[in-house]
Amino acid sequence: MNVKTMCLGVLSIGEATGYEIKKQLEGPFHHFYQASFGAIYPALSALLADGLVSVREEPQDGKPDKKIYALSETGRAALLAELSRPPGPDRVRSEFLAQMVFVELLADDLVADFVATRLEHYETQLAGLRGIDPDRLPPGRRFALGYGLAVYEAGNAYLRANRHLLDDAARTAPARDAAD
Amino acid sequence: MNVKTMCLGVLSIGEATGYEIKKQLEGPFHHFYQASFGAIYPALSALLADGLVSVREEPQDGKPDKKIYALSETGRAALLAELSRPPGPDRVRSEFLAQMVFVELLADDLVADFVATRLEHYETQLAGLRGIDPDRLPPGRRFALGYGLAVYEAGNAYLRANRHLLDDAARTAPARDAAD
DNA sequence: GAACGATATATCGGATTGATATATCAATTC
DNA sequence: GAATTGATATATCAATCCGATATATCGTTC
Numbered sequence A, B: 001m002n003v004k005t006m007c008l009g010v011l012s013i014g015e016a017t018g019y020e021i022k023k024q025l026e027g028p029f030h031h032f033y034q035a036s037f038g039a040i041y042p043a044l045s046a047l048l049a050d051g052l053v054s055v056r057e058e059p060q061d062g063k064p065d066k067k068i069y070a071l072s073e074t075g076r077a078a079l080l081a082e083l084s085r086p087p088g089p090d091r092v093r094s095e096f097l098a099q100m101v102f103v104e105l106l107a108d109d110l111v112a113d114f115v116a117t118r119l120e121h122y123e124t125q126l127a128g129l130r131g132i133d134p135d136r137l138p139p140g141r142r143f144a145l146g147y148g149l150a151v152y153e154a155g156n157a158y159l160r161a162n163r164h165l166l167d168d169a170a171r172t173a174p175a176r177d178a179a180d
Numbered sequence C: 001g002a003a004c005g006a007t008a009t010a011t012c013g014g015a016t017t018g019a020t021a022t023a024t025c026a027a028t029t030c
Numbered sequence D: 001g002a003a004t005t006g007a008t009a010t011a012t013c014a015a016t017c018c019g020a021t022a023t024a025t026c027g028t029t030c
Helices: A003-013 A018-026 A037-049 A073-083 A095-100 A108-130 A139-169 A174-179 B003-013 B018-026 B037-049 B073-083 B095-101 B108-130 B139-169 B174-179
Strands: A053-058 A066-071 A091-093 B053-058 B066-071 B091-093
Touching: A003 A018, A003 A037, A003 A053, A003 A066, A003 A073, A003 B095, A018 A037, A018 A066, A037 A053, A037 A066, A066 A073, A095 A108, A095 B139, A108 A139, A139 B095, A139 B139, B003 B018, B003 B037, B003 B053, B003 B066, B003 B073, B018 B037, B018 B066, B037 B053, B037 B066, B066 B073, B095 B108, B108 B139
Parallel strands: none
Antiparallel strands: A053 A066, A091 B091, B053 B066
8 A cells, every 4th residue: 555545545534734644654553554754745746636635725823834635536436446455465674673683793782772672662652552542443443453552562572571582692792791 | 774784684694695685584584574676686786886795606507697695794894883773663564454444445345355365364474484493593583583473473363353343344335235 | 042842844865666577497277 | 288387596677765854933941
């Protein structure tokens, strides 16, 4: 699903600015879909040019004018067509995991630092998702919320239970050896 | 972690061709890092130009010649430097999840099909990871293997337990209504 | 007063994807 | 038997996207 389709999807929930679409993708949707402003704004421009969305400008005091986008009927049909195609494979890139694969090359204080940061990250993400009331969500979004909770909880629990694999494998720094 | 660094990392395990690096990223590393040939080959070319890897060509009967890349000492140092930087945020894009968020728009037979495919996908991925003997791996790779198992198992279990949210929400197709 | 964060829009150079191409061979399908 | 598919290998390209940056205003913090 490209960013144009995701924008159509978010607009199917209700009209929104480019900034608000980004906020949605940084918040409740963050665990399964991310996109940058560099992709969102050109996507909205293309959707507008193709007649799949409409836009109205609202001046604001003390802030840039808002451009509020809304889904057109053509856009709704295009969204349905895209959603009806079989989903492609997940795309994943976890820098933390990729770096931990080479943990034997890393100094143990670095590893401890990275692991601690990662655990905090899990807690932050879980707190964010737990702050959302599932009863107020339509079924699809409730499903996605529960999925995020399940996967973050599993990752968090795994890291807590197995961080010793990382701690024990990391390089002991020379200065620390001397202190020990 | 960009594709150049990942190539250095895979080469730190042992010399490899571009094709073999891709195979590593399609197999045991797939659940946390993916990259295309379109990125791997230019990355290897750049690494070669920068002196971070060396290459030797081996002719093969019935197949293209092999270009076998090996890490240089300069490359090893560059890898260590990159790995020592704090990991950036995970990048995730799950088309399945993104589409399920808008499940109310989809026909129920499509949803059932997508869910069935997704469950098969989990079984396939889990079978692949379970076929790897963790005792033969160094600690970092053992950790990553276990992480993949934990997260796929959680996602699989969640989908099995909660697919009813999706089934119940999907649109009932008109033709099916008439048949019921 | 400078830096930072929030609300907003927008752009750009570099990174990456997915498709495609080339080559050869073996296995499978029609 | 020919066509298709899949595997082993290398390589490239147009489209998509990222991360950084810019602009503007305001409020908060150091």
